[in-house]
Amino acid sequence: MFGDNHLIVVDLGFGDAGKGATVDWLCAPETGLDVAAVVRFNGGAQAAHNVVAGGRHHTFQQFGSGTLSGVPTLLSRHMLVEPIALAAEARALTRLGVTDPLALLHVDERALLTTPIHGAANRCREDARGTSRHGSCGIGIGETAHYALDHDAPRVADCLRPDVLRRKLIALEEHYRPLLAGSAHRYDPVDALVETYTAFAEAVAILPGDQLAAFADRGRLVFEGAQGVLLDEWRGLHPYTTWSTVEPRNARAMLARIGAPGYILGVTRSYMTRHGAGPFPTEDAGLAIPERHNGTGRYQGEFRRGHLDPVLLRYAIDACDGIDGLAVNHLDALGGIGTATGYLTADGYVDRLKCGAWQALGHQQRLTELLSDATPVLSELPADVPGYLEERLEVPVVVTAHGPDRADRTIRVPATA
Structure with a gap:
């Protein structure tokens, strides 16, 4: 056809x-x-x-x-990769009978990481817009792309380099600290995120280029x-x-x-x-x-x-x-x-x-x-x-x-x- x-x-x-x-x-x-x-x-x-x-x-x-x-x-x-959501989706696919879903997954190392920090910032901005919301899903897609325009943003390749990843996550957290101050939106500490992303790197095929x-x-x-x-x-x-x-x-x-x-x-x-x-x-x-x-x-x-x-x-x-x-x-x-x-x-x-x-x-x-x-x-x-x-x-x-x-x-x- x-x-x-x-x-x-x-x-x-x-x-x-x-x-x-x-x-x-x-x-x-x-x-x-x-x-x-x-x-x-x-x-x-x-x-x-x-x-x-x-x-x-x-x-x-x-x-x-x-x-x-x-x-x-x-x-x-060109994807914005969210490892925590990926792990949850893999578990759901396993329950449906897919054998080892993560073995079917290949990820370009250049892809940006969407983190819970981006998500919290996204939801905070949408809350502030009130009735003028843009219709965001609240996951942090826009924040991921926007932050990467002017910053050394976390990428999938950094999951293989915990020290680099930690440095980038700390910088990301500091960037959003004023926005999130007093907000009800919470996320795991940086060290916990590094541990999660390191496990992600061990479970999937990260491709060089x-x-x-x-x-x-x-x-x-x-x-x-x-x-x-x-x-x-x-x-x-x-x-x-x-x-x-x-x-x-x-x-x-x-x-x-x-x-x-x-x-x-x-x-x-x-x-x-x-x-x-x-x-x-x-x-x-x-x-x-x-x-x-x-x-x-x-x-x-x-x-x-x-x-x-x-x-x-x-x-x-x-x-x-x-x-x-x-x-x-x-x-x-x-x-x-x-x-x-x-x-x-x-x-x-x-x-x-x-x-x-x-x-x-x-x-x-x-x-x-x-x-x-x-x-x-x-x-x-x-x-x-x-x-x-x-x-x-x-x-x-x-x-x-x-x-x-x-x-x-x-x-x-x-x-x-």
Whole structure:
């Protein structure tokens, strides 16, 4: 179906579109794609990729969503690695019958470490924002990325060098001491963290530099994105964004360095969702669509639902500099769903959103303001949702899903490379 291409799976919405379930299906033996590894190319422990397969359910955070099929995971240098959460996730996977999950894990030594210190700082800032929260998960992703801009930040390689790690953690703690003074947010002492991270280094394979070519020599790679393009740090609706490049430029660059071809598979639901604050033009609180695995988060906020929005999906595709195929999930949940043909805005009727230059935050802020007050022009959603999206987005729908289970996914049409 995909030729000899490696696959890059990216969410075209605000997240929660079914990336993990799609990756799980791609990695399943019955799909026959001979996947050698799942490569995580952005985000960190804030991911929540729900996979249901053969009676087993797991919410993947840092492990690749091919783990239930025994496919190894490579956490690339673009990941923000949280070892304590990784250990907890490994225990959960063991209970599901995965033998020695940590043996399937490979981590680039250059990846940044997200620590409990970052998490405490993150939650402290969100508390201070009150009703103006950005929708953070409270794990410390933004703090990890921001601190590393101007400081010698802790990295995975430092877990092999306890003295270096201790020095960096002490400096991190001192940096955040004024912010956390008097805060209720607590974390383990530095010495305890060093002990934990040293044990992590002994339990997983930490790779020196880029080892992508070695994995590609063994078979197909599936790059699993986190979050959604509409939350991208440079292309998303600022300031309700993540400190992570969600669109696939980093995955493309990794493949380019080894001279390998890639196929971009964009993922969407048959309707739109958003977890947390920010503009959501087609939101409709009256949509009674059950949600098994997402609820209200203390920092992230409520799980919101809206009608299908090809205008935003087209914008996300443009932000990706194009995609090759679509996976459409949740086709079993179409009752009462409409589709947006455009918006009524302060600038008049809009049916196409311009994607600004990369890193043009001023454009993103103006787009956020425009969409915050936009009224969608809705029409009835055609019964053939995949065909409708192909017509509107000019991209073939190659995978469809009529339920949450791996068995609910099917190939729709052969994809062209």
